[in-house]
Amino acid sequence: MLDFDALTHSSGEWLRGIGPESDVVVSSRVRLARNLDRFPFPPQASEAVKGDVEAVLRGPVAEVLPAGSPGYVRIDPLESLQRQFLVERQIISREHSESKGPRGTGIGPQESISLMVNEEDHLRMQVLRSGMALEECWQEISQMDDRLQQQVKFAFNSEFGYLTSCPTNVGTGMRVSVMLHLPALVMTKEIQKVFQSMHKMGLAVRGLYGEGSQAMGDFYQVSNQSTLGRSEPRIIEEVREVIPDILEYERRTRREMVQQNSDKLHDKVSRAIGILRNARTITSEETMHLLSSVRLGINLGLIEGIEIPTINELFIHTQPAHLQMLSRTPLESSDRNAKRASYIRQRLGAGEGDADE
Amino acid sequence: MKKCMRCPKPATLHITEIHDAKAQVVHLCETCAQKYLSTVEVGGLLSDPDDEDETADELTAESEALQAEEEEMAVSPVCPSCGISFKQFRSVGRLGCPQCYTAFHDDLIPLLESIHQEVQHVGKCPPETSDSVLRHHEMVRLRNELKAAVEQERYEEAARLRDEIQSIEATAAATDSSESTS
Numbered sequence: 420m421l422d423f424d425a426l427t428h429s430s431g432e433w434l435r436g437i438g439p440e441s442d443v444v445v446s447s448r449v450r451l452a453r454n455l456d457r458f459p460f461p462p463q464a465s466e467a468v469k470g471d472v473e474a475v476l477r478g479p480v481a482e483v484l485p486a487g488s489p490g491y492v493r494i495d496p497l498e499s500l501q502r503q504f505l506v507e508r509q510i511i512s513r514e515h516s517e518s519k520g521p522r523g524t525g526i527g528p529q530e531s532i533s534l535m536v537n538e539e540d541h542l543r544m545q546v547l548r549s550g551m552a553l554e555e556c557w558q559e560i561s562q563m564d565d566r567l568q569q570q571v572k573f574a575f576n577s578e579f580g581y582l583t584s585c586p587t588n589v590g591t592g593m594r595v596s597v598m599l600h601l602p603a604l605v606m607t608k609e610i611q612k613v614f615q616s617m618h619k620m621g622l623a624v625r626g627l628y629g630e631g632s633q634a635m636g637d638f639y640q641v642s643n644q645s646t647l648g649r650s651e652p653r654i655i656e657e658v659r660e661v662i663p664d665i666l667e668y669e670r671r672t673r674r675e676m677v678q679q680n681s682d683k684l685h686d687k688v689s690r691a692i693g694i695l696r697n698a699r700t701i702t703s704e705e706t707m708h709l710l711s712s713v714r715l716g717i718n719l720g721l722i723e724g725i726e727i728p729t730i731n732e733l734f735i736h737t738q739p740a741h742l743q744m745l746s747r748t749p750l751e752s753s754d755r756n757a758k759r760a761s762y763i764r765q766r767l768g769a770g771e772g773d774a775d776e
Numbered sequence: 777m778k779k780c781m782r783c784p785k786p787a788t789l790h791i792t793e794i795h796d797a798k799a800q801v802v803h804l805c806e807t808c809a810q811k812y813l814s815t816v817e818v819g820g821l822l823s824d825p826d827d828e829d830e831t832a833d834e835l836t837a838e839s840e841a842l843q844a845e846e847e848e849m850a851v852s853p854v855c856p857s858c859g860i861s862f863k864q865f866r867s868v869g870r871l872g873c874p875q876c877y878t879a880f881h882d883d884l885i886p887l888l889e890s891i892h893q894e895v896q897h898v899g900k901c902p903p904e905t906s907d908s909v910l911r912h913h914e915m916v917r918l919r920n921e922l923k924a925a926v927e928q929e930r931y932e933e934a935a936r937l938r939d940e941i942q943s944i945e946a947t948a949a950a951t952d953s954s955e956s957t958s
Contacts, residue, residue, distance in 0.1 A: 459873040574874035580897025582874040591899035648894020
Protein backbone atom coordinates (compact mmCIF):
# COMPACT_ATOMS: atom_id res chain seq x y z
CA MET A 420 0.00 0.00 0.00
CA LEU A 421 1.38 3.36 -1.04
CA ASP A 422 2.09 5.71 1.87
CA PHE A 423 0.30 8.83 0.63
CA ASP A 424 0.95 10.62 3.89
CA ALA A 425 4.71 10.30 3.50
CA LEU A 426 4.48 11.31 -0.16
CA THR A 427 2.44 14.41 0.66
CA HIS A 428 5.15 15.67 2.98
CA SER A 429 8.08 14.86 0.70
CA SER A 430 8.96 15.77 -2.85
CA GLY A 431 10.62 14.23 -5.87
CA GLU A 432 14.30 14.35 -6.76
CA TRP A 433 13.48 16.30 -9.92
CA LEU A 434 12.30 19.28 -7.84
CA ARG A 435 15.63 19.65 -6.02
CA GLY A 436 16.49 22.56 -8.29
CA ILE A 437 20.05 21.43 -8.75
CA GLY A 438 21.87 19.86 -11.66
CA PRO A 439 23.35 21.52 -14.73
CA GLU A 440 21.66 24.72 -15.97
CA SER A 441 19.13 24.61 -13.15
CA ASP A 442 18.44 28.36 -13.29
CA VAL A 443 16.39 27.61 -16.41
CA VAL A 444 16.25 23.81 -16.79
CA VAL A 445 13.94 22.29 -14.19
CA SER A 446 14.10 18.65 -15.21
CA SER A 447 14.90 16.12 -17.93
CA ARG A 448 12.69 13.19 -18.80
CA VAL A 449 12.86 10.16 -21.07
CA ARG A 450 9.94 7.82 -21.60
CA LEU A 451 9.59 4.57 -23.53
CA ALA A 452 6.38 2.95 -24.76
CA ARG A 453 6.28 -0.86 -24.94
CA ASN A 454 3.56 -3.42 -25.56
CA LEU A 455 3.15 -7.13 -25.03
CA ASP A 456 3.19 -9.17 -28.19
CA ARG A 457 -0.04 -11.09 -28.08
CA PHE A 458 -2.56 -8.71 -26.50
CA PRO A 459 -4.68 -5.90 -27.97
CA PHE A 460 -3.55 -2.40 -26.99
CA PRO A 461 -5.27 -1.01 -23.85
CA PRO A 462 -7.71 1.37 -25.64
CA GLN A 463 -9.07 -1.66 -27.54
CA ALA A 464 -8.76 -4.21 -24.71
CA SER A 465 -11.61 -5.55 -22.57
CA GLU A 466 -11.35 -5.40 -18.78
CA ALA A 467 -10.48 -9.11 -18.78
CA VAL A 468 -7.63 -8.61 -21.24
CA LYS A 469 -6.35 -5.63 -19.25
CA GLY A 470 -6.44 -7.87 -16.21
CA ASP A 471 -4.26 -10.44 -18.03
CA VAL A 472 -1.79 -7.77 -19.15
CA GLU A 473 -1.61 -6.36 -15.63
CA ALA A 474 -0.98 -9.85 -14.24
CA VAL A 475 1.83 -10.47 -16.76
CA LEU A 476 3.59 -7.15 -16.17
CA ARG A 477 3.05 -6.58 -12.44
CA GLY A 478 5.87 -8.93 -11.35
CA PRO A 479 8.57 -7.86 -13.84
CA VAL A 480 7.76 -4.17 -13.23
CA ALA A 481 8.08 -4.53 -9.46
CA GLU A 482 11.34 -6.44 -9.96
CA VAL A 483 13.14 -3.78 -12.05
CA LEU A 484 12.47 -1.06 -9.48
CA PRO A 485 15.60 -0.24 -7.46
CA ALA A 486 15.76 -1.09 -3.76
CA GLY A 487 14.04 1.46 -1.56
CA SER A 488 11.27 2.19 -4.08
CA PRO A 489 7.71 2.83 -2.93
CA GLY A 490 6.95 -0.11 -5.27
CA TYR A 491 4.09 -1.23 -7.49
CA VAL A 492 0.66 0.27 -6.85
CA ARG A 493 -2.71 -0.68 -8.35
CA ILE A 494 -4.30 2.53 -9.62
CA ASP A 495 -7.90 1.36 -10.23
CA PRO A 496 -8.85 0.86 -6.55
CA LEU A 497 -7.56 4.31 -5.54
CA GLU A 498 -9.92 7.18 -4.76
CA SER A 499 -10.10 9.88 -7.39
CA LEU A 500 -8.35 12.37 -5.05
CA GLN A 501 -5.40 10.00 -4.64
CA ARG A 502 -5.18 9.48 -8.40
CA GLN A 503 -5.32 13.24 -8.98
CA PHE A 504 -2.52 13.62 -6.41
CA LEU A 505 -0.30 11.23 -8.40
CA VAL A 506 -1.06 13.21 -11.58
CA GLU A 507 -0.07 16.49 -9.90
CA ARG A 508 3.06 14.77 -8.72
CA GLN A 509 3.88 13.74 -12.35
CA ILE A 510 4.03 10.09 -11.26
CA ILE A 511 1.14 9.10 -13.52
CA SER A 512 -0.46 10.75 -16.55
CA ARG A 513 -3.92 12.26 -16.58
CA GLU A 514 -4.95 9.55 -19.03
CA HIS A 515 -3.75 6.83 -16.64
CA SER A 516 -5.69 8.42 -13.80
CA GLU A 517 -8.91 8.74 -15.76
CA SER A 518 -8.99 5.50 -17.76
CA LYS A 519 -10.84 2.36 -16.69
CA GLY A 520 -10.02 -1.20 -15.74
CA PRO A 521 -7.08 -3.00 -14.12
CA ARG A 522 -3.99 -0.81 -14.21
CA GLY A 523 -1.03 0.01 -12.01
CA THR A 524 2.18 1.97 -11.66
CA GLY A 525 5.64 1.01 -10.44
CA ILE A 526 7.09 3.97 -8.54
CA GLY A 527 10.84 4.32 -8.10
CA PRO A 528 12.85 6.00 -5.33
CA GLN A 529 12.42 9.77 -4.94
CA GLU A 530 9.75 9.66 -7.65
CA SER A 531 12.42 9.55 -10.35
CA ILE A 532 11.02 6.42 -12.01
CA SER A 533 7.50 5.52 -12.98
CA LEU A 534 6.28 2.50 -14.96
CA MET A 535 2.63 2.70 -15.91
CA VAL A 536 0.86 -0.54 -16.80
CA ASN A 537 -2.19 -0.27 -19.11
CA GLU A 538 -1.92 3.39 -19.97
CA GLU A 539 -2.30 4.07 -23.70
CA ASP A 540 0.29 1.32 -24.18
CA HIS A 541 0.73 -1.79 -22.03
CA LEU A 542 3.82 -0.24 -20.51
CA ARG A 543 4.90 3.38 -20.33
CA MET A 544 8.17 3.85 -18.45
CA GLN A 545 9.67 7.20 -17.54
CA VAL A 546 12.80 8.41 -15.81
CA LEU A 547 12.93 11.97 -14.49
CA ARG A 548 15.98 13.90 -13.23
CA SER A 549 16.51 17.45 -12.06
CA GLY A 550 18.51 19.74 -14.34
CA MET A 551 19.89 18.88 -17.77
CA ALA A 552 20.45 15.11 -17.57
CA LEU A 553 18.98 13.42 -20.67
CA GLU A 554 21.89 11.03 -21.12
CA GLU A 555 21.60 9.77 -17.53
CA CYS A 556 17.83 9.33 -17.95
CA TRP A 557 18.38 7.32 -21.13
CA GLN A 558 21.02 5.05 -19.58
CA GLU A 559 18.77 4.27 -16.64
CA ILE A 560 15.61 3.66 -18.65
CA SER A 561 17.42 1.56 -21.26
CA GLN A 562 18.83 -0.70 -18.54
CA MET A 563 15.36 -1.19 -17.08
CA ASP A 564 14.08 -1.94 -20.59
CA ASP A 565 16.85 -4.56 -21.05
CA ARG A 566 16.01 -6.23 -17.78
CA LEU A 567 12.30 -6.29 -18.59
CA GLN A 568 13.04 -7.85 -21.98
CA GLN A 569 14.73 -10.78 -20.26
CA GLN A 570 11.34 -11.60 -18.80
CA VAL A 571 8.72 -10.42 -21.28
CA LYS A 572 8.52 -10.29 -25.06
CA PHE A 573 7.60 -6.86 -26.37
CA ALA A 574 5.75 -6.36 -29.66
CA PHE A 575 8.41 -5.52 -32.24
CA ASN A 576 8.92 -5.87 -35.95
CA SER A 577 12.13 -5.27 -37.81
CA GLU A 578 10.57 -2.63 -40.07
CA PHE A 579 8.59 -0.47 -37.63
CA GLY A 580 10.45 -1.24 -34.39
CA TYR A 581 8.54 -1.31 -31.10
CA LEU A 582 4.84 -1.30 -31.92
CA THR A 583 2.60 1.17 -30.12
CA SER A 584 -1.07 1.92 -29.84
CA CYS A 585 -0.63 5.29 -31.56
CA PRO A 586 1.57 5.38 -34.68
CA THR A 587 3.08 8.67 -33.46
CA ASN A 588 5.11 6.65 -30.92
CA VAL A 589 6.14 3.67 -33.03
CA GLY A 590 9.81 2.74 -33.58
CA THR A 591 11.81 3.72 -30.54
CA GLY A 592 8.67 4.47 -28.50
CA MET A 593 10.77 7.24 -27.04
CA ARG A 594 9.79 10.73 -25.96
CA VAL A 595 12.60 12.91 -24.66
CA SER A 596 11.71 16.15 -22.93
CA VAL A 597 13.34 18.98 -21.08
CA MET A 598 11.28 21.19 -18.80
CA LEU A 599 12.32 24.83 -18.91
CA HIS A 600 11.35 27.85 -16.82
CA LEU A 601 11.13 30.76 -19.25
CA PRO A 602 9.59 33.73 -17.40
CA ALA A 603 11.63 36.43 -19.17
CA LEU A 604 10.76 35.13 -22.64
CA VAL A 605 7.09 35.03 -21.63
CA MET A 606 7.12 38.58 -20.18
CA THR A 607 8.69 39.99 -23.33
CA LYS A 608 6.50 37.77 -25.57
CA GLU A 609 9.68 36.51 -27.25
CA ILE A 610 8.47 32.99 -26.44
CA GLN A 611 6.48 32.96 -29.69
CA LYS A 612 9.75 32.95 -31.62
CA VAL A 613 10.91 29.93 -29.63
CA PHE A 614 7.67 28.10 -30.50
CA GLN A 615 8.10 28.87 -34.19
CA SER A 616 11.70 27.75 -34.39
CA MET A 617 11.02 24.55 -32.39
CA HIS A 618 8.13 23.77 -34.69
CA LYS A 619 10.36 24.23 -37.74
CA MET A 620 12.85 21.77 -36.28
CA GLY A 621 10.16 19.16 -35.74
CA LEU A 622 10.11 19.54 -31.96
CA ALA A 623 7.05 20.03 -29.78
CA VAL A 624 6.57 22.57 -27.00
CA ARG A 625 4.06 21.67 -24.30
CA GLY A 626 2.99 22.89 -20.86
CA LEU A 627 3.83 21.55 -17.40
CA TYR A 628 1.58 18.51 -17.60
CA GLY A 629 2.33 17.51 -21.16
CA GLU A 630 0.00 17.13 -24.07
CA GLY A 631 -2.76 19.71 -24.26
CA SER A 632 -1.90 21.33 -20.95
CA GLN A 633 -1.54 25.06 -20.40
CA ALA A 634 1.91 26.47 -19.79
CA MET A 635 1.37 27.09 -16.07
CA GLY A 636 3.94 29.14 -14.21
CA ASP A 637 5.93 29.81 -17.43
CA PHE A 638 7.09 26.18 -17.57
CA TYR A 639 7.53 24.66 -21.01
CA GLN A 640 8.54 21.17 -22.08
CA VAL A 641 10.52 20.81 -25.29
CA SER A 642 10.29 17.32 -26.75
CA ASN A 643 10.82 15.27 -29.90
CA GLN A 644 7.90 14.43 -32.16
CA SER A 645 9.40 11.79 -34.44
CA THR A 646 10.13 8.41 -32.90
CA LEU A 647 10.77 6.31 -36.02
CA GLY A 648 13.81 6.21 -38.29
CA ARG A 649 16.35 7.64 -35.87
CA SER A 650 18.31 5.98 -33.11
CA GLU A 651 17.70 6.84 -29.45
CA PRO A 652 21.00 8.76 -29.08
CA ARG A 653 20.09 10.72 -32.23
CA ILE A 654 16.69 11.69 -30.77
CA ILE A 655 18.36 12.82 -27.54
CA GLU A 656 20.81 14.86 -29.60
CA GLU A 657 18.00 16.50 -31.60
CA VAL A 658 16.42 17.77 -28.40
CA ARG A 659 19.65 18.52 -26.55
CA GLU A 660 21.18 20.60 -29.31
CA VAL A 661 18.38 23.20 -29.28
CA ILE A 662 18.49 23.74 -25.51
CA PRO A 663 21.67 25.91 -25.23
CA ASP A 664 20.19 28.49 -27.62
CA ILE A 665 16.95 28.72 -25.63
CA LEU A 666 18.90 28.99 -22.35
CA GLU A 667 21.05 31.76 -23.79
CA TYR A 668 17.97 33.54 -25.13
CA GLU A 669 16.22 33.41 -21.73
CA ARG A 670 19.35 34.50 -19.82
CA ARG A 671 20.07 37.33 -22.24
CA THR A 672 16.48 38.54 -21.94
CA ARG A 673 16.75 38.38 -18.12
CA ARG A 674 19.97 40.44 -18.22
CA GLU A 675 18.39 43.01 -20.51
CA MET A 676 15.39 43.30 -18.21
CA VAL A 677 17.72 43.88 -15.26
CA GLN A 678 19.73 46.50 -17.16
CA GLN A 679 16.87 48.38 -18.75
CA ASN A 680 14.07 47.96 -16.27
CA SER A 681 15.68 47.07 -12.99
CA ASP A 682 13.29 49.05 -10.76
CA LYS A 683 10.21 47.71 -12.49
CA LEU A 684 11.46 44.12 -12.31
CA HIS A 685 12.50 44.44 -8.67
CA ASP A 686 9.07 45.88 -7.89
CA LYS A 687 7.34 43.02 -9.73
CA VAL A 688 9.14 40.24 -7.87
CA SER A 689 8.84 42.04 -4.52
CA ARG A 690 5.10 42.44 -5.00
CA ALA A 691 4.87 38.76 -5.91
CA ILE A 692 6.56 37.63 -2.70
CA GLY A 693 4.53 40.20 -0.76
CA ILE A 694 1.24 38.79 -2.00
CA LEU A 695 2.30 35.19 -1.46
CA ARG A 696 3.39 35.95 2.12
CA ASN A 697 0.24 37.83 3.04
CA ALA A 698 -2.72 36.68 0.96
CA ARG A 699 -5.64 35.08 2.84
CA THR A 700 -7.12 33.46 -0.23
CA ILE A 701 -5.48 32.73 -3.56
CA THR A 702 -6.29 30.73 -6.71
CA SER A 703 -4.02 28.13 -8.22
CA GLU A 704 -3.58 30.27 -11.32
CA GLU A 705 -2.45 33.37 -9.39
CA THR A 706 -0.14 31.24 -7.26
CA MET A 707 1.62 29.79 -10.30
CA HIS A 708 1.98 33.24 -11.82
CA LEU A 709 3.47 34.78 -8.66
CA LEU A 710 5.72 31.79 -7.89
CA SER A 711 7.16 32.15 -11.37
CA SER A 712 8.13 35.78 -10.65
CA VAL A 713 9.62 34.77 -7.30
CA ARG A 714 11.65 31.98 -8.93
CA LEU A 715 12.99 34.52 -11.42
CA GLY A 716 13.73 36.97 -8.58
CA ILE A 717 15.75 34.37 -6.66
CA ASN A 718 17.76 33.46 -9.77
CA LEU A 719 18.53 37.14 -10.38
CA GLY A 720 19.54 37.74 -6.77
CA LEU A 721 16.64 40.13 -6.18
CA ILE A 722 15.16 37.97 -3.42
CA GLU A 723 17.20 36.41 -0.67
CA GLY A 724 16.49 33.86 2.02
CA ILE A 725 14.26 31.57 -0.05
CA GLU A 726 15.61 28.45 -1.72
CA ILE A 727 14.72 27.39 -5.29
CA PRO A 728 13.64 23.88 -4.18
CA THR A 729 11.04 25.47 -1.85
CA ILE A 730 9.56 27.38 -4.78
CA ASN A 731 9.72 24.33 -7.09
CA GLU A 732 7.91 22.32 -4.45
CA LEU A 733 5.24 24.98 -3.98
CA PHE A 734 4.33 24.79 -7.68
CA ILE A 735 3.31 21.16 -7.06
CA HIS A 736 2.18 21.26 -3.43
CA THR A 737 -0.30 24.12 -3.92
CA GLN A 738 -2.34 22.21 -6.48
CA PRO A 739 -5.87 21.08 -5.58
CA ALA A 740 -5.31 17.40 -4.72
CA HIS A 741 -2.17 18.17 -2.71
CA LEU A 742 -3.97 20.73 -0.56
CA GLN A 743 -6.81 18.29 0.08
CA MET A 744 -4.36 15.54 1.02
CA LEU A 745 -2.63 17.97 3.37
CA SER A 746 -5.88 18.86 5.09
CA ARG A 747 -7.01 15.22 4.96
CA THR A 748 -10.42 16.25 3.72
CA PRO A 749 -12.09 17.15 0.42
CA LEU A 750 -12.35 20.94 0.06
CA GLU A 751 -14.60 23.19 -2.00
CA SER A 752 -12.83 25.56 -4.35
CA SER A 753 -13.17 28.60 -1.98
CA ASP A 754 -11.88 26.58 0.99
CA ARG A 755 -8.99 25.40 -1.15
CA ASN A 756 -8.06 28.99 -1.94
CA ALA A 757 -7.94 29.81 1.78
CA LYS A 758 -6.01 26.63 2.56
CA ARG A 759 -3.59 27.38 -0.29
CA ALA A 760 -2.93 30.90 1.04
CA SER A 761 -2.31 29.65 4.56
CA TYR A 762 -0.03 26.85 3.35
CA ILE A 763 2.04 29.31 1.29
CA ARG A 764 2.28 31.76 4.23
CA GLN A 765 3.54 28.93 6.39
CA ARG A 766 6.12 27.78 3.82
CA LEU A 767 7.44 31.22 2.92
CA GLY A 768 7.33 32.75 6.37
CA ALA A 769 4.40 35.13 6.84
CA GLY A 770 4.89 38.87 6.27
CA GLU A 771 5.48 41.35 9.08
CA GLY A 772 2.55 42.37 11.21
CA ASP A 773 0.78 39.08 10.69
CA ALA A 774 -1.42 38.79 13.74
CA ASP A 775 -2.59 35.19 13.79
CA GLU A 776 -0.87 31.77 13.61
CA MET B 777 -5.21 9.40 -48.23
CA LYS B 778 -7.63 11.88 -49.80
CA LYS B 779 -8.37 15.11 -47.99
CA CYS B 780 -11.89 16.20 -47.11
CA MET B 781 -13.31 18.49 -49.81
CA ARG B 782 -14.64 20.96 -47.25
CA CYS B 783 -11.94 21.09 -44.55
CA PRO B 784 -8.28 20.05 -44.12
CA LYS B 785 -9.08 16.81 -42.29
CA PRO B 786 -8.55 13.43 -43.99
CA ALA B 787 -11.63 12.14 -45.82
CA THR B 788 -13.12 9.04 -44.23
CA LEU B 789 -16.37 8.85 -46.18
CA HIS B 790 -16.59 8.62 -49.93
CA ILE B 791 -20.09 9.23 -51.23
CA THR B 792 -21.15 8.59 -54.80
CA GLU B 793 -24.10 10.73 -55.86
CA ILE B 794 -26.03 9.69 -58.92
CA HIS B 795 -28.07 12.38 -60.69
CA ASP B 796 -29.59 11.68 -64.09
CA ALA B 797 -27.32 8.68 -64.54
CA LYS B 798 -24.27 10.83 -63.87
CA ALA B 799 -22.06 9.74 -60.99
CA GLN B 800 -20.28 12.27 -58.83
CA VAL B 801 -17.93 11.28 -56.00
CA VAL B 802 -17.69 13.37 -52.83
CA HIS B 803 -14.83 12.87 -50.32
CA LEU B 804 -15.58 14.05 -46.80
CA CYS B 805 -14.42 13.72 -43.20
CA GLU B 806 -16.81 12.42 -40.51
CA THR B 807 -17.99 15.87 -39.38
CA CYS B 808 -18.50 17.33 -42.84
CA ALA B 809 -20.17 14.13 -44.01
CA GLN B 810 -22.77 14.43 -41.25
CA LYS B 811 -23.50 18.01 -42.28
CA TYR B 812 -23.59 16.98 -45.92
CA LEU B 813 -25.98 14.13 -45.27
CA SER B 814 -28.30 16.27 -43.20
CA THR B 815 -28.53 18.99 -45.84
CA VAL B 816 -28.57 16.97 -49.03
CA GLU B 817 -31.56 14.92 -49.98
CA VAL B 818 -30.58 11.32 -49.82
CA GLY B 819 -33.83 9.52 -50.43
CA GLY B 820 -35.36 10.84 -47.19
CA LEU B 821 -33.35 8.37 -45.15
CA LEU B 822 -32.46 10.65 -42.28
CA SER B 823 -35.14 10.84 -39.69
CA ASP B 824 -36.57 14.22 -38.96
CA PRO B 825 -37.16 14.55 -35.21
CA ASP B 826 -40.57 16.06 -35.90
CA ASP B 827 -41.53 13.39 -38.35
CA GLU B 828 -44.58 11.45 -37.22
CA ASP B 829 -43.45 8.36 -39.04
CA GLU B 830 -40.28 8.29 -36.95
CA THR B 831 -39.93 4.58 -36.32
CA ALA B 832 -40.15 3.61 -39.94
CA ASP B 833 -37.59 6.22 -40.89
CA GLU B 834 -35.28 5.20 -38.10
CA LEU B 835 -35.47 1.61 -39.19
CA THR B 836 -34.65 2.53 -42.76
CA ALA B 837 -31.79 4.67 -41.55
CA GLU B 838 -30.54 1.88 -39.37
CA SER B 839 -30.59 -0.73 -42.09
CA GLU B 840 -28.94 1.76 -44.41
CA ALA B 841 -26.23 2.40 -41.80
CA LEU B 842 -25.70 -1.32 -41.42
CA GLN B 843 -25.41 -1.72 -45.15
CA ALA B 844 -22.95 1.18 -45.28
CA GLU B 845 -20.93 -0.45 -42.53
CA GLU B 846 -20.82 -3.72 -44.44
CA GLU B 847 -19.71 -1.93 -47.57
CA GLU B 848 -17.07 -0.13 -45.57
CA MET B 849 -15.74 -3.39 -44.19
CA ALA B 850 -15.48 -4.67 -47.73
CA VAL B 851 -13.27 -1.83 -48.92
CA SER B 852 -11.37 -0.98 -45.73
CA PRO B 853 -8.86 -3.65 -44.65
CA VAL B 854 -9.60 -5.35 -41.33
CA CYS B 855 -7.03 -6.65 -38.85
CA PRO B 856 -7.59 -10.43 -38.58
CA SER B 857 -6.26 -10.40 -35.05
CA CYS B 858 -8.33 -7.71 -33.28
CA GLY B 859 -11.04 -7.03 -35.86
CA ILE B 860 -10.73 -3.26 -36.24
CA SER B 861 -10.85 -1.79 -39.72
CA PHE B 862 -8.42 0.78 -41.07
CA LYS B 863 -11.27 3.29 -41.17
CA GLN B 864 -12.05 2.69 -37.51
CA PHE B 865 -8.39 3.32 -36.76
CA ARG B 866 -8.50 6.58 -38.71
CA SER B 867 -11.46 7.82 -36.71
CA VAL B 868 -10.01 7.01 -33.26
CA GLY B 869 -6.32 7.43 -34.03
CA ARG B 870 -5.30 4.29 -32.12
CA LEU B 871 -4.49 0.91 -33.59
CA GLY B 872 -6.11 -2.16 -32.07
CA CYS B 873 -3.16 -4.50 -31.57
CA PRO B 874 0.45 -5.11 -32.66
CA GLN B 875 -0.74 -7.20 -35.64
CA CYS B 876 -2.54 -4.13 -37.07
CA TYR B 877 0.89 -2.93 -38.24
CA THR B 878 1.06 -5.97 -40.55
CA ALA B 879 -2.61 -5.94 -41.56
CA PHE B 880 -2.58 -2.22 -42.48
CA HIS B 881 1.04 -2.14 -43.64
CA ASP B 882 0.54 -0.44 -47.02
CA ASP B 883 -1.97 2.09 -45.69
CA LEU B 884 0.26 2.96 -42.74
CA ILE B 885 3.38 3.73 -44.78
CA PRO B 886 2.24 7.17 -46.09
CA LEU B 887 0.90 8.05 -42.66
CA LEU B 888 4.15 7.11 -40.89
CA GLU B 889 6.10 9.01 -43.49
CA SER B 890 4.12 12.17 -42.82
CA ILE B 891 4.51 11.81 -39.02
CA HIS B 892 8.16 10.73 -38.80
CA GLN B 893 9.56 11.49 -42.29
CA GLU B 894 11.05 7.97 -42.09
CA VAL B 895 9.53 4.50 -42.31
CA GLN B 896 12.33 2.17 -41.18
CA HIS B 897 13.21 1.61 -37.52
CA VAL B 898 16.91 1.98 -36.77
CA GLY B 899 16.89 2.19 -32.96
CA LYS B 900 17.17 -0.32 -30.17
CA CYS B 901 16.06 -3.93 -30.86
CA PRO B 902 15.03 -6.80 -28.59
CA PRO B 903 17.87 -9.10 -27.46
CA GLU B 904 16.87 -11.96 -29.80
CA THR B 905 17.11 -9.81 -32.99
CA SER B 906 19.16 -11.49 -35.74
CA ASP B 907 22.47 -10.07 -37.00
CA SER B 908 21.15 -9.51 -40.51
CA VAL B 909 18.29 -7.33 -39.21
CA LEU B 910 20.71 -5.37 -37.04
CA ARG B 911 23.04 -4.91 -40.03
CA HIS B 912 20.14 -3.71 -42.19
CA HIS B 913 19.12 -1.17 -39.52
CA GLU B 914 22.70 0.03 -39.23
CA MET B 915 22.88 0.63 -42.98
CA VAL B 916 19.58 2.54 -43.03
CA ARG B 917 20.73 4.62 -40.07
CA LEU B 918 24.07 5.46 -41.72
CA ARG B 919 22.39 6.38 -45.02
CA ASN B 920 19.94 8.69 -43.20
CA GLU B 921 22.82 10.32 -41.37
CA LEU B 922 24.74 10.70 -44.61
CA LYS B 923 21.74 12.37 -46.23
CA ALA B 924 21.38 14.76 -43.28
CA ALA B 925 25.12 15.53 -43.25
CA VAL B 926 25.07 16.41 -46.97
CA GLU B 927 21.94 18.54 -46.57
CA GLN B 928 23.53 20.45 -43.70
CA GLU B 929 26.82 20.74 -45.58
CA ARG B 930 28.82 18.85 -42.95
CA TYR B 931 31.08 17.36 -45.60
CA GLU B 932 33.79 15.88 -43.40
CA GLU B 933 31.21 13.87 -41.52
CA ALA B 934 29.54 12.94 -44.81
CA ALA B 935 32.82 11.57 -46.16
CA ARG B 936 33.38 9.54 -43.00
CA LEU B 937 29.83 8.12 -43.21
CA ARG B 938 30.25 7.30 -46.91
CA ASP B 939 33.46 5.36 -46.15
CA GLU B 940 31.78 3.53 -43.31
CA ILE B 941 28.85 2.52 -45.56
CA GLN B 942 31.20 1.35 -48.30
CA SER B 943 33.26 -0.74 -45.93
CA ILE B 944 30.14 -2.44 -44.52
CA GLU B 945 28.87 -3.07 -48.06
CA ALA B 946 32.24 -4.56 -49.07
CA THR B 947 32.26 -6.87 -46.04
CA ALA B 948 28.67 -7.92 -46.72
CA ALA B 949 29.46 -8.60 -50.40
CA ALA B 950 32.52 -10.66 -49.43
CA THR B 951 30.47 -12.69 -46.94
CA ASP B 952 27.71 -13.22 -49.52
CA SER B 953 30.09 -14.42 -52.26
CA SER B 954 31.96 -16.72 -49.90
CA GLU B 955 28.60 -18.09 -48.77
CA SER B 956 27.40 -18.68 -52.34
CA THR B 957 30.62 -20.37 -53.46
CA SER B 958 30.85 -22.67 -50.47
